[in-house]
Amino acid sequence: MPTPPLFIADLVVERGDKRIVDGLSLSLAPGEIYALLGGNGAGKSTTLFAILGFLERQGGSLTVGGVDVAANPDAVRRQVAYLPENVALYDHLTARENVDYFLKVAGCPRSRADVDAGFEGVGLAAAAWDERAARFSKGMRQKTAIALALLRETPLMLLDEPTSGLDPAAAGDFHRLLETLGRRGVAVLMVTHDLLGAADTADRIGLIQAGRIAREWTASPTVPRFDLNALHSGFASAR
Amino acid sequence: MSDLKREAWLLGRSRAALAALLLLFLCAGAGVALGLATVSRDRAAIDRMLAGQPAEESALAAFVDDAGYGAYYGFQPTWNPPSDLAFAALGNRDIAPTMLRIRALALEGQIYENEAANPELALPGRFDLAFVVVYLAPLVLIALLHDLWSGEREAGRLYALQATPAARRHIWGPRIVVRAGGVLAVLLVPFAVGAAITGTSPLRALAFAGIIVLACLFWTAVALLVARRGNSSAVNAASLAALWFALTLVAPAAAGLAINAGVTVPDGAALARENREDVHAGWDRPRDATMQRFLALYPQHAPGSALPPTFHWKWYFAFQHLGDLHVASASKAYRDGIARRADLARAAGWLLPPAGLSQAMARLARTDVAAQLAYQQRIRAYHTRLREFYYDYLFSEKPFGPADLATVPRFDPAGGM
Numbered sequence: 001m002p003t004p005p006l007f008i009a010d011l012v013v014e015r016g017d018k019r020i021v022d023g024l025s026l027s028l029a030p031g032e033i034y035a036l037l038g039g040n041g042a043g044k045s046t047t048l049f050a051i052l053g054f055l056e057r058q059g060g061s062l063t064v065g066g067v068d069v070a071a072n073p074d075a076v077r078r079q080v081a082y083l084p085e086n087v088a089l090y091d092h093l094t095a096r097e098n099v100d101y102f103l104k105v106a107g108c109p110r111s112r113a114d115v116d117a118g119f120e121g122v123g124l125a126a127a128a129w130d131e132r133a134a135r136f137s138k139g140m141r142q143k144t145a146i147a148l149a150l151l152r153e154t155p156l157m158l159l160d161e162p163t164s165g166l167d168p169a170a171a172g173d174f175h176r177l178l179e180t181l182g183r184r185g186v187a188v189l190m191v192t193h194d195l196l197g198a199a200d201t202a203d204r205i206g207l208i209q210a211g212r213i214a215r216e217w218t219a220s221p222t223v224p225r226f227d228l229n230a231l232h233s234g235f236a237s238a239r
Numbered sequence: 240m241s242d243l244k245r246e247a248w249l250l251g252r253s254r255a256a257l258a259a260l261l262l263l264f265l266c267a268g269a270g271v272a273l274g275l276a277t278v279s280r281d282r283a284a285i286d287r288m289l290a291g292q293p294a295e296e297s298a299l300a301a302f303v304d305d306a307g308y309g310a311y312y313g314f315q316p317t318w319n320p321p322s323d324l325a326f327a328a329l330g331n332r333d334i335a336p337t338m339l340r341i342r343a344l345a346l347e348g349q350i351y352e353n354e355a356a357n358p359e360l361a362l363p364g365r366f367d368l369a370f371v372v373v374y375l376a377p378l379v380l381i382a383l384l385h386d387l388w389s390g391e392r393e394a395g396r397l398y399a400l401q402a403t404p405a406a407r408r409h410i411w412g413p414r415i416v417v418r419a420g421g422v423l424a425v426l427l428v429p430f431a432v433g434a435a436i437t438g439t440s441p442l443r444a445l446a447f448a449g450i451i452v453l454a455c456l457f458w459t460a461v462a463l464l465v466a467r468r469g470n471s472s473a474v475n476a477a478s479l480a481a482l483w484f485a486l487t488l489v490a491p492a493a494a495g496l497a498i499n500a501g502v503t504v505p506d507g508a509a510l511a512r513e514n515r516e517d518v519h520a521g522w523d524r525p526r527d528a529t530m531q532r533f534l535a536l537y538p539q540h541a542p543g544s545a546l547p548p549t550f551h552w553k554w555y556f557a558f559q560h561l562g563d564l565h566v567a568s569a570s571k572a573y574r575d576g577i578a579r580r581a582d583l584a585r586a587a588g589w590l591l592p593p594a595g596l597s598q599a600m601a602r603l604a605r606t607d608v609a610a611q612l613a614y615q616q617r618i619r620a621y622h623t624r625l626r627e628f629y630y631d632y633l634f635s636e637k638p639f640g641p642a643d644l645a646t647v648p649r650f651d652p653a654g655g656m
């Protein structure tokens with residue numbers, strides 16, 4: 001059995017004196033798209049921080065591609081592209097310069113043509129490519145950051161609310177993009193509040209509550225992939 | 240290397256950072272230019288003094304037929320030539336005399352006449368490169384480094400940056416090197432130009448550059464220690480500004496006041512007055528007593544010491560010298576006091592790195608108090624040779640003419656004590 005791109009078992013993470021994540025287990029297979037849902041403050045972003053090694057874990061195991069993040073955070077970060085919850089770019093740089101800079105920082109520079117293709121893929125208007133990020137709308141920033149994450153070409157992507165700020169058409173494009181990633185074998189862990197979007201793309205949907213995955217739904221091979229009514233009532237009961 | 244290039248590129252895209260560096264560069268350039276101008280003005284004044292000497296001596300030769308006249312009218316130049324680093328750290332050169340024309344008369348009054356200020360503990364002095372290094376460069380370092388992490392956190396980019404592999408080695412390290420290196424470069428380039436123009440010896444230039452590097456390292460370390468604490472950029476900036484104020488201005492000034500209060504130094508002007516008054520009193524003292532005291536110091540001149548009933552130069556120069564002896568202990572107390580203050584200031588410099596580094600620059604440039612005292616001692620040694628040269632003529636009644644005037648001992652600025 002190949003090493004999973006992400007393996008989490010009984011994860012415990014505390015922030016301050018609060019136990020935010022408490023026994024969370026979650027594993028991804030290559031190419032799998034997992035949507036993590038939950039109320040505000042449920043611990044979704046915290047889980048991503050633990051995967052990236054920003055926060056120490058107080059219990060459980062957590063590996064990325066078989067590597068324990070506590071032992072070797074850099075090896076983990078090499079395999080992970082991360083889209084933060086609040087995207088911020090260098091305002092005085094253009095979209096292209098931002099992407100170039102962050103790619104170089106990550107040690108994976110890309111050609112101009114590749115970056116162009118990345119921008120095209122996320123639907124960032126060509127006029128914006130060489131414009132300063134200071135003038136960008138929230139959606140344009142989001143698209144730039146998504147393009148950046150995709151250009152990293154890592155086996156695992158951690159996306160914190162990737163569709164926030166995207167118009168419906170762009171969100172739709174983004175979901176198609178995720179599907180192609182999945183087909184290429186990239187595993188995606190996506191935090192989202194967009195139930196419909198999740199149902200549209202995810203292979204599995206998990207509901208985080210009291211620090212662990214309280215409910216989980218798996219897509220059926222036939223349409224409709226998820227029972228939306230079941231999802232809705234699941235969320236309603238989680239509040 | 241590519242990390243450094245990338246971070247240099249990023250720094251280059253920040254207008255505020257570039258403006259700060261450019262400003263510092265202009266200040267450092269102005270400091271070097273002013274230093275060079277001051278030094279060349281000093282050199283020109285010394286050259287003028289030396290160039291005028293032959294004319295003065297030939298004028299003297301026209302009427303001098305007696306060693307006493309030669310000793311009385313013959314001014315001799317002494318000077319403390321600027322070192323090859325003086326342009327970068329003017330130190331005390333502007334307040335302490337760098338040249339003095341002296342006669343074989345009582346000396347202490349001639350020296351202390353020009354003594355105006357007691358050197359202090361590295362208070363902001365002249366605008367020169369050392370001033371820029373000690374007072375201005377820290378501000379630019381603080382501006383560039385105080386928000387190294389907090390700035391990214393406040394802009395919301397910190398997580399994205401930290402999520403990249405080996406961020407410490409690939410981002411923060413290079414970023415610090417580029418920013419501190421930028422400050423260092425804008426200081427060192429003008430210095431290198433100044434050193435090249437002056438023809439500074441490479442080793443000494445390197446040593447001076449080393450002090451500049453230390454100053455930058457110190458403030459980089461301070462800025463990073465504060466920046467790492469996780470406070471906001473505003474708090475970091477305020478803390479560092481307070482530290483700068485305390486370390487470069489308040490603490491050295493307080494230490495200087497404490498040292499000056501703790502070590503009393505006789506007043507140089509009063510010493511000069513005392514010297515002159517004692518010399519004047521010499522006119523009215525019994526001549527025999529004067530000669531006896533003098534001969535106790537110069538027994539070899541006893542055979543020719545008999546005085547005619549009228550005025551004679553040997554008596555005159557004897558009481559001139561006794562006037563110096565009269566204030567010798569006060570003069571030594573003055574020098575010791577100044578040296579003691581300088582020692583204490585140096586000790587304080589170990590606790591106050593900015594003050595210590597500025598002293599180190601002045602020491603290397605030989606513009607510090609020690610260099611000033613050494614110059615004074617060279618003047619005293621030379622004055623002794625000059626006096627004794629004339630005593631030989633005065634007490635032996637050897638004839639003295641223009642040819643002898645040409646053999647008067649000359650001051651050697653390099654030492655030769």
Ligand SMILES: Nc1ncnc2c1ncn2[C@@H]1O[C@H](COP(=O)(O)OP(=O)(O)OP(=O)(O)O)[C@@H](O)[C@H]1O
Nearest residue numbers: 015016020038039040041042043044045046047085
């Ligand atoms: N820096 C912090 N120190 C201590 N506790 C924190 C910190 N940041 C967040 N928390 C707490 O951790 C809990 C989980 O926060 P987290 O950001 O993971 O929530 P989330 O599920 O991502 O919520 P949202 O949907 O609003 O983004 C919250 O209760 C929050 O108060």
Ligand SMILES: [Mg+2]
Nearest residue numbers: 044045046085
């Ligand atoms: Mg969140």
